[in-house]
Every structure is written in C-alpha cells, then in structure tokens.
Amino acid sequence: MAGFFFSCSTPRPEIHRSKLPRMCRTLNAGVCLVAAVGLMFACTAAGQIANSAQAVDSSADSIAQGKRIYQSACVACHGSDGRGGEPSTTVFERPDSFPDFTRCDQTTAELDIAYKAVITNGGPYRGFAQIMPSFGEALSSQDIDKVISYLRSFCHGKGWPRGELNLPRALVTEKAYPEDEVVISTSANATDGPSVSGHVIHEQRFGVKNQIEVDVPLTFQDQNHIWYGGVGDTTLGIKRVMFSSLRSGSILSLQGSVLLPTGNRSRGFGSGTTTFETFAAFDQLLRSNTFIQTQLGADLPRHTQIAPQSIFFNTAFGQSFASDHGMGRLWSPMVEFIADRDLVDGAKTDWDILPQMQVTISHRQHIRGDLGVRVPMTNTAGRSIQLEFYLLWDWQDGKITEGW
Numbered sequence: 341m342a343g344f345f346f347s348c349s350t351p352r353p354e355i356h357r358s359k360l361p362r363m364c365r366t367l368n369a370g371v372c373l374v375a376a377v378g379l380m381f382a383c384t385a386a387g388q389i390a391n392s393a394q395a396v397d398s399s400a401d402s403i404a405q406g407k408r409i410y411q412s413a414c415v416a417c418h419g420s421d422g423r424g425g426e427p428s429t430t431v432f433e434r435p436d437s438f439p440d441f442t443r444c445d446q447t448t449a450e451l452d453i454a455y456k457a458v459i460t461n462g463g464p465y466r467g468f469a470q471i472m473p474s475f476g477e478a479l480s481s482q483d484i485d486k487v488i489s490y491l492r493s494f495c496h497g498k499g500w501p502r503g504e505l506n507l508p509r510a511l512v513t514e515k516a517y518p519e520d521e522v523v524i525s526t527s528a529n530a531t532d533g534p535s536v537s538g539h540v541i542h543e544q545r546f547g548v549k550n551q552i553e554v555d556v557p558l559t560f561q562d563q564n565h566i567w568y569g570g571v572g573d574t575t576l577g578i579k580r581v582m583f584s585s586l587r588s589g590s591i592l593s594l595q596g597s598v599l600l601p602t603g604n605r606s607r608g609f610g611s612g613t614t615t616f617e618t619f620a621a622f623d624q625l626l627r628s629n630t631f632i633q634t635q636l637g638a639d640l641p642r643h644t645q646i647a648p649q650s651i652f653f654n655t656a657f658g659q660s661f662a663s664d665h666g667m668g669r670l671w672s673p674m675v676e677f678i679a680d681r682d683l684v685d686g687a688k689t690d691w692d693i694l695p696q697m698q699v700t701i702s703h704r705q706h707i708r709g710d711l712g713v714r715v716p717m718t719n720t721a722g723r724s725i726q727l728e729f730y731l732l733w734d735w736q737d738g739k740i741t742e743g744w
C-alpha cells in the first residue's frame with residue numbers, strides 16, 4: 341500500500357508541476373478507497389472458502405445429536421429451555437455469571453472455543469464456578485461441538501454479530517466489532533522531548549448492532565523543564581455494524597464521532613475546534629486465526645483555518661495462537677501500518693509501522709494487554725519513536741477481580 345502513496349513524490353514529466361499537489365491528493369484518497377474496497381472484496385471471497393470450518397458444525401443433524409447430549413448431561417443444571425433448571429431442583433447457588441442461553445446479548449459475544457474450554461475442562465479453567473463440571477473425559481471433542489451447536493439454537497434473535505469476529509484489538513486501528521470494554525492506553529516518546537499521553541476509553545453496546553464510545557485523552561509534557569498535564573479533546577462516538585457474517589469471517593461497521601474542544605490549545609493538548617470524525621472499519625478473519633483489520637476515515641474540523649481536514653487509513657495484520665488446542669492463553673502478534681494525511685496542498689502522508697503483541701492476562705481472557713513500538717517511516721522530522729501500551733477489560737465477561 342505504501343507504494344501508492346509514495347508514487348506521487350516523483351512527478352511525471354508530462355504533468356504541469358503546479359497541478360500536482362491537488363491531483364496527488366485526490367489520487368491518494370481515491371487509490372486508498374479503491375484499494376480498501378478491493379481488499380474488502382478479496383478478503384470476503386477468501387474468507388468464504390476458508391471459514392466454513394471455523395465455527396462448529398450447525399447442521400440440523402448435529403444440533404439434534406447435541407440436543408440428546410444436552411438432555412442427558414446438562415439439563416439438570418441448565419434447564420430444558422437453557423435458562424437454568426428449576427431453582428427448587430438445582431441444589432447449587434447460581435453465580436451472577438450463570439448463563440441464560442436464550443439471551444442473545446449474553447451468548448452471541450461468546451466464542452465457541454470459550455464454551456468448549458469450559459465444557460471440556462470445567463468452570464475453573466476460565467475462572468468460573470467449580471459447580472460447572474468438566475466433560476473432557478465423558479464426551480468426545482465432536483460431541484462437545486454438537487452440544488455447543490445446540491446451545492447456539494437457544495438464541496432466536498437475528499443479526500447479532502458473533503464473538504468470533506471480535507478480533508484482538510490493535511493499538512491504533514479501531515475494530516469493527518461493537519464492544520463492552522474499558523481500555524486504558526499509554527504512549528511515551530522513546531526519542532525527542534519527554535511526553536507521555538494516554539486515553540481512557542469506555543465502549544458500550546446497545547441494541548443488536550450498536551455501540552457508543554467515550555474517549556478521554558490525557559497528556560503530560562515537559563515544556564522547558566516544567567511538566568504540564570491536561571485533558572485533550574474528548575471523543576463521543578456511535579458505531580453501527582452494517583454487515584457481519586461468521587461464515588465468511590467478515591464484519592463491516594461505520595462510526596460517526598464528535599471531538600469536543602476540551603483540550604487546552606495553547607499547551608498543544610487540543611485542536612481548539614470541534615471536529616467531526618467518520619470512519620469505516622472492515623475486519624476479516626481468515627483460516628487458522630489469521631486476520632486483517634482495516635479502518636478508513638476522515639477528520640473534519642469546523643474551523644479549518646486552525647486545524648486542517650485530514651484522512652487516515654490504518655491496517656492491522658495479525659495471527660492468534662493459543663495453547664491447549666486453542667483453549668489456553670491467547671497470544672496475538674500484530675503489525676499495524678498507520679497512514680495520516682492533511683488535506684492541504686503539498687502535505688505529505690505520515691506513515692508509521694507498529695509491531696506489537698497482545699496477550700490475554702486473566703484465565704477468562706477478559707483482561708488483556710498489548711505492547712508495541714510505533715516507528716515513523718516517512719516525514720520523520722519532529723515525529724518521535726513511541727512505546728505504546730494498553731490494558732483492556734471486557735466488563736461484560738466479569739468484574740476485574742473475577743475470572744483469574
């Protein structure tokens with residue numbers, strides 16, 4: 341992709357020089373858009389072939405066999421309707437996290453492999469109650485897949501994006517999946533002037549396909565040997581899933597946000613104007629847990645004389661690995677390519693590369709960390725190498741203290 345952007349720096353002789361910046365700008369944005377859409381279709385097509393084996397087999401036959409297993413091994417505690425057995429006949433006290441398999445909002449975000457981990461190894465394997473027994477000895481791996489496909493049939497709702505499409509969050513590229521999570525991220529200059537900045541991000545789903553986001557940035561800077569700290573421009577955003585398919589492994593979302601000028605402009609913490617941001621995020625899961633996440637968007641400030649309009653294009657390529665047949669700790673090495681360009685004549689595209697590693701910290705995998713190094717590749721003057729880090733808490737999966 342970098343090649344498209346660089347190509348404009350060597351002017352073709354037949355084009356008059358003064359027309360170049362504008363042409364390049366349009367060309368860059370156009371090429372970027374076409375490339376992104378092309379990538380999307382190519383990925384969806386590849387995913388269609390690759391992913392048919394990704395989720396458990398949900399054929400009528402396998403659901404019927406799963407039902408028989410459920411009725412003999414699970415019904416006493418989970419009830420014939422999947423909401424939990426009669427309290428008078430179940431002897432255990434129900435934990436808060438006791439599942440109601442008819443609640444699509446609770447079940448669709450859970451991965452088949454997460455259910456399999458608990459059914460095979462018992463509750464404590466993922467930090468759940470011991471009352472949930474392990475069935476790894478009593479049932480074969482195929483039987484467990486069948487009982488999971490039966491569990492899935494309790495949710496009758498349509499259009500819920502499946503948790504398998506909730507790919508590991510990259511440091512910069514926003515993902516398409518709507519989330520219930522809190523993220524605390526930090527980046528620190530590794531070169532140039534000392535500066536540490538962070539974000540506190542709260543994301544919350546509503547309805548079948550939507551999510552709101554609040555992002556409060558914080559910056560601490562050494563300006564002439566005095567440290568200044570302050571809040572940056574706060575983002576309020578709404579995301580909506582436009583398309584998602586577990587079969588093809590793809591998900592597409594649109595987000596619209598407002599960045600309020602809450603940051604002090606004279607200290608360099610804020611832009612001093614309200615900015616509208618919009619982006620499309622398209623993520624593709626491929627065979628054996630390889631994935632691509634892409635995000636294409638624009639920042640449109642209200643007062644362009646103090647802050648220029650800009651476009652950005654971020655991609656994250658990654659692969660997840662987990663021990664214990666995919667059920668254990670999840671490691672996700674990723675590399676991001678981050679491009680940003682002001683929409684003014686003569687501006688150049690800033691390209692950064694950001695290799696990183698995300699890892700699940702809690703047994704329940706609802707607390708994760710990610711660490712990377714962001715290296716500017718073009719227009720490097722005044723742009724420092726940065727260490728980037730986040731801690732993420734998927735609060736729908738349990739309290740911070742639970743699931744260890």
Ligand code: HEC
Nearest residue numbers: 413414417435437438439455458459463468469471472487
């Ligand atoms: C002795 C009672 C009991 C039996 C039998 C039982 N379960 Fe459970 N199961 C539980 C309890 C209690 C929990 C909740 C644990 C918690 O939230 O801490 C649970 C949790 C689960 C979860 C985890 C849901 C999540 O939030 O990730 C799954 C999946 C599950 N059970 C499936 C099954 C299946 C399938 C069977 C039969 C093969 C089965 N259970 C048999 C008691 C039981």
